[in-house]
Amino acid sequence: MTNSSNKARRLRACSAYPGMRNALFVSMLALGAVSAPVSVAAAEITSPVSYNIPSGSLDRVLSRFATSTGMTLQFNPSLTQGLQSAGLQGSYSPEQGLDQLLSGTGLMATRRAPGVYILEKIAAGDEMVMGPIRIGAESLASTQDGIGTVTEGSGSYKTEAMGTATRLSLSEKETPQSVTVVSRQLIDDMGLETITDVVNHVPGVTARSYDGRGAGFSARGFDIDNLQVDGVPTTWTAGWSAGETRANTLLYDRVEVVRGASGLVSGAGNPAAAINLVRKRANSKEFTGKTSISGSRWDTYSGSFDVSGGLNETGSLRGRVVGSFQQGDSFMDLASDEETLFLGTIGADLTPNTEFNAGVSYQQNKPEGSAWGGLPTWFSDGSKTDWDRSKTTAADWSEWSSKNTNYYANLEHRFDSGVRLYGALSRSVSDADLRLIYLYGSPDKTTGLGMGASPSWYDVERTQDNVDLYASIPFDTAEQSHELVVGVMHSEQELTTYRRAALSLDDVGNFYDWDGSFAEPEWGEKALNSKERTTQLGGYAVARLSLADPLKLIIGSRITDWKKEGMSVGDPIEHDGVVTPYAGLIYDINDTYSTYVSYTDIFNPQNQKDRNGNYLDPLEGKNYEAGLKASFLQDRLDASLAVYRIEQDNLAQTDDGYFVPGTTDSAYYAAQGTVSEGYEIQVTGAITDNWNLTAGWSEFSAKDANGDAVNTRHARRTASLFTTYNRDKWTLGGGINWQSESYTLATNPAGDADKIKQGAYTLVNLMGRYQFSPNLSAQLNIDNLFDEEYYSNVGFYNQLAYGEPRNAKISLTYKF
Template sequence: MPAVLPCRPRAASLRSRPLMYLGFAISLSANLLSSSAWADDLARRAYTVPAGTLGAALTRFAHLAGVSLSLDPALVTGRQSRGLSGSYSVDEGFMQLLQGSGLQLQPVGNGAFTLVPVAQASDALEIAPTSIVGGHVGGSDAPPYAGGQVARQGSQGLLGSRDFMDTPFSMTTYTSDLVKNQQARTLGDLIASDPSVRATNPAGGRFEQFTIRGFSLFNSDVSYNGLFGILPTYSIDMEMADRVDIIKGPSQLLNGISPRGSVGGGINVVPKRAGDTPITEFTGSFASGSQAGGAVDVGRRFGEGGQFGIRFNGVKQAGDTEWDHQRVERDMAVLSLDFRGERLRLSTDIGHTERDTDAPQERVLIGANAKVPSANDVHHNYAQAWSKARTNDTFGAVNAEYDISDSLMAYGAVGARKSNHDFLRHNVSIINDAGDFTVQPRDFTRDESVRTATAGVRNWFHTGPVSHEVNLAATYFYMDFTNGGARYASAPSNLYNPVATPTPGTPTRLDPKVYTENRFSGVALADTLGFFDDRLLLTLGARWQRVQVDDWSDGVKGDTAYDEEKVSPSAGVLLKVSEQLSLYANYMEGLSQGKIAPSTSVNEDQIFPPFTSRQVEVGAKYDLGKVGFTASVFRIRQPAYETNATTRVFGPNGKRDNRGVELSVFGEPLEGVRLLGGVMYIDSELTDTVGGAFDGNRAPATPEYNVNVGAEWDVPRVNGLTLTARGIHSSSQYLDQNNSKQIDGWERFDLGARYTFKVDATQVTLRASVENVLDDRYWASAGASDDSEPGLTLSTPRTYLLSATLGF
């Protein structure tokens, strides 16, 4: 589901229709007062709300006060307000604005209110959950859509947040509830719910990698609260996430250039924050093999009005997996602190993760003289017992927002990461139909250092009847990394009958020590203009970007360094046909860092110049309150790269033209029945290849169809019991630009159940699920779509997941 942009307050002059109840909710990210302050009505502060329509005045006051206000638009249509200026409590401010309107405030929760006619003050109203949001959206403040699996709003970098119905982009925001209920341990587990996203690396591998709309997305391109390069490079633990935003299509206007230049879309992880309700949870878990672990989640607010917050999440999990001699051990600790002031909001996140994997699986490479092997015949781990992957990441970020005035906000963020990675691995390159391959051990180390920052201002104002939200931001990203290692004597093995080879001893060759520096800088300006009471929204923007890359090999300056810059324009338009239907279109450009030749090519580590990608998209969003639908048609073009099958040289060859259609559904159409799923169709064509050799062929590693269908059912007569089911399908894929080798389409079915109950004051949730119920063996992916890391990804065998969460 698309998520949202922090937006200016919206005028509430929305037209109601006969026999149709319309509603909207005005939500704020920061609850500035504690529950006792609401009850005692003690908090007073200065407010200035200009005269105007009653809906606009109420919106503005809710934005400044940090409360949630829900109402029927028909109640305020045509009404005016004299505004207010002075020192008020929340109740007093609303009373002043509502004076003489025949309406009054009715509390519906902690810091949440609704409006009712005076004569009906005792009646409760059902409110359509459309939201209008001002300020920064973070933590648990993002309201969930019906069913709780996705959020109505999410972070969109430069443009902030806005309800998905007001967003001219395709975006889905998954909630922490979905993370818990799916027992997602890493980002790769979570994205299985999205038909536009697929994993392209084995679940028991060294690292995670994905495709969005058919284009590669690396873990290093996943942002953390809008900052690139902060999160661990190889695997991201989901226990740290409050929300996960997935935007489809080039998004450089929103977030700037990503470290690896992903263009099919972007993923943003939003950290957890302490909410107004204290949380103390412990989760014990068990997964197939003998993986056992525990996680803690503790959050509190302190100080006057709960100004200070602290949230800690910690994880420890270790044990053998379903694969021979494979063991995974992971540790995570993330501490989040935040401050909510009258005008100033601060937060900081400090984290450390470690992940050790013994015998990690590799993609299976297919030689020119070998056919595609049968995945159904692979029953053992073909990785050697001595192979390993050790990753160690320490990261941190500081975010700040300051309301200079009621219509001007300044913000900024800085972040850093230090990582050490150590691998002892080998490729699995099949040379014949019998599945033979050569084990050539390689010791590979990578040390990374990242520093990143962003700063900007956001201004809301009107020019006559036209509203504006102007955003100006600057970004800077720096990363240096050092690669090194050694090669060892080779030995034969087989995909179907792996042969144990000796543990590597004396190196036969030392690899050069490669040092690389990346510097990305940019300035972006965007204006969202609102016409006809903001029923028509037009976003125009551009980002200037500069990409600088330098590298050295054994201290010798490389000849592939570059320093290039470009201005990338973008535009989006959204028309609210009604409160239930929005139509949108966008044009997005993105500059990406050049590709890096993979280890499987003879020109390994060669860096190519930056390139530009372009997307055109049109779509529609339909919100029924309990269930939502989105549809989009898109086209993305970018240069194509390949590793030549004969010469093994990696380089550009033509262009990829991905034309597709996406459909999605989410929500709770019937009480106790929740749906989450969709379908993506892609016609991916190669054009302008060398000599026209591959023109018209389908691009590698791009299925024609992806389908996801997930459902949850609360068993009516067993309070607290929920049954879950999910089906996932991807159609066939080609391995190469020549379309000479192909893997079959596949399906995966998951089943599960959870049971929630109380033992005295302790909330208990038991979860059990089985992934890949039928234990099918298949090739889940033909590799990375950009061919930077070609090869087949083997499916994960049937996996049992158990967990118990205790909430104190």
């Protein structure tokens, strides 16, 4: 199959939001797929639909048919060359319609999954042929979910389509940015339990552990300040974290990552990367499921289940329930956690062309012995410390517990013309209970004395409401097929924090003897600490028109209104009518290779304050990118090379030695003329039917206008590799993750300039799975095989945090 055969005119739907105050006009040119038309849908249509497709070349008629049905057709364009079609008029089911169109052409369609067909020549003696339709290997997981292709059950490390970058449903090769999709199969093979685990294995993206609050993510030298769920951004600040980075991957089908700026869809944001968590859906008409139990080091045990199926005879109403419970200790003294997870969702085919999905998810983490901050870097004489990895600054009563509840519903309708409308509502409620103690200072090297303590008790409440509406409109001009997407997104987030002051305080004493038995102080009355509301309204349009068979241009724009107000803000901060343009040009060199260039603006209001207590001005800049992409081995293996340049002003940098007035928060200054330049290489997919692979390398340089390096706490070079091979009942795999040096410049207790540094290090991971029967399997994952000792964070408040030592996990899974 050629590269062209997998290119798609994938059409997405949505509805325009009428409340935009600003007029939004976008003219865009975009090349769709040159040959094999592919259209995506949320669920396979089985009932008859009325068609009125005019006659024309067979490939164009098939393209219109696929667009109307939501069917995915993949084929070599040479198969349809010179063939004509009388079109299709009347009412047919999708398979009946496809049968009619292929009748007499010498072609047949092999059904690989619901709504997914491969076109081939009819060979003599071909078995199981029913007219031109042949039933092949089928997986209910390979349907569509509104943004891209569902990966669950595919056995693949890649996906056929994604929409995180532009809301156009594009393959990775058609997207004019550097992208990664972490599929369900890769998540399962690597035993990735949290979003932080996933991020640690995405090329060019890194995670840094803070303390009990979780982790911070970064890419291309900048912090990632939001997570998307089904394409809708959710923002948070590390200081008021409510478990966002500890989200369990059991809830999700896949994780899509678009590196670089993504303001067209997300609006305000850093030019680092967009991480989109795509939920599992109730997409199975048959009763199916799995249950699993596991155990790992530090007495950690878990059990989970995932059950789905039809709720009526036809399967037009479907349900799914996912749940898990995990309890265990940690390599850090005193630390333990108890996690409860639940997802309940339904899917309903209201009509043959209309699908409704709704659900609720809940995750609760109840840790004990949560740390606030890290370990001291220096002794009081300025010499470096060297603690055991299990050392903690937590007390035995401290906790950073969290609860996250998400309610969501979406509706998608497909018209016979191919136009699609999509609307979604969601509400997330996050609560956190922070009863903590922060140890600061530098202990005496001999006595261990000299550390101070600052206990605090905070309650955090965060609620975010989202509206997501968009329309996908296909149209043809000049013998080419195009797509226009227009939409609007509205979000309103309220953050409220409360504080109880400590009324009593014991001495820390000798830090060498610290075992957490620090008396919990008496607490004052609960009082309002901060309250703020952030509102964002954005309208966007993006189009893809074919300029010529090998050339397409994606161009669009977004207009954003952004406002923050509340007692902790002072005067409201408003930014109205911020325009974020986007453009990408893709050229197909041949059936294997394509090249692209893209551009977008950067806009991101900042939460950091300077030494005078004023908020820094918004981050502004430009993002340029160019690259080469390729598909090998009949499109089973994707490869890409991306080079980029990011220019921005007002980048927040720590103002060493200064604090925000009236607080213990570090002050920041705005660095001007910051430039980040780098490149990324990635290979993902299957080398053979039994051999999966994902690998990547990234490197960047980030400097300010004076040529001084910025954000040095981010490793400049990273590499990753993971591969599995299946033979008979065994699947064996392994990989590495490597990072170069990272550091922070600071002043030590002796008054000397010093560097808090983590040298380059490598982590090696292994996995093995044995299939006892088609239903029962056992899997072993070993992380950090050689027990590498490393810091997971350097310089956060001039302190240190250690990464996890060697860990082994064994699991038993039964599918039914």
